[in-house]
Structures are given as structure tokens and as C-alpha cells.
Amino acid sequence: MTVEKTGAASHEIVEGWHDIDWKATNRNVRRLQARIVKATKEGRWGKVKALQRLLTHSFSGKAMAVRRVTENDGGATPGVDKIIWDTPEEKAAAVATLKQRGYHPQPLRRVYITIGASVTRKTQRCSSEKDQHRDADDERAKARR
16 A cells, blocks of 8 residues: 655654645645634534644644744744744654643743843742741841841
């Protein structure tokens, strides 16, 4: 049995980041997005939910998501996990790791992300850290009196 290459962006066919057919991938994502818009306008909410699930679970949707995150002006800026996907191997591995199973959210923490030469942005932190910082600020205020 021989398998023909159909040009579809499928994870069985694609071996690396540069092997992805981006034209077909973009076409698949745009087509699904257009179907979601059409179903929304028609008020077919079950169809909207099914199409959204199809888009988020499809290889094309995941590949486009990783591409948008890594190949823009902020692509060299790490997130709260301080990880940057800058090599093609890391990007391909990132697409493979985007799955719902096995995801365990971590508690939030405050991380300062350097955006430019002089700009930093704060992210969220967990409530226990908020309490710790508030208590520390209260103690500093008492010491000043």
C-alpha cells in the first residue's frame, strides 16, 4: 500500500518545521474560521462549538498558532515560562506538545518580562505571593513609624 502526498498539512506527512505546506495550512485555518463566522451568523451554536473544537485540535490550527507566536516582532521575548522557541526543531516540538491531555496549570507567579531596552511588563502572580508581599509592605510601613 502506498500513501500519496495530498499537500495537506498533516502531522503524519510533515517531518520538520520547514516541511509544512504553509499555503495549505493557512487555507485550512481560514476556511474553518469562515465556517465558524457563518455558523455564528446563522445562530447554529452547536456547529460553532464543533468547528471551534476542530480548529483548536487540528494540526493546521496548532501550526499556525506556533508560527504567529514565534515569527513576529515579539518572537524573541520569552513568556512567563522563560522559554523561547527559536529553532525549527523546537517549533515542531511545540506543535506536537499542544494538546489538552496532560495539561496541569501551574500557580501564577509574578514575572517581569523585558520588552525593550527600558520597558518591562508585569504578569500575574498567585494569591499567596500577594499576601506575602502585602504583609512585607505592612511590616516595612510599621518599621518606618
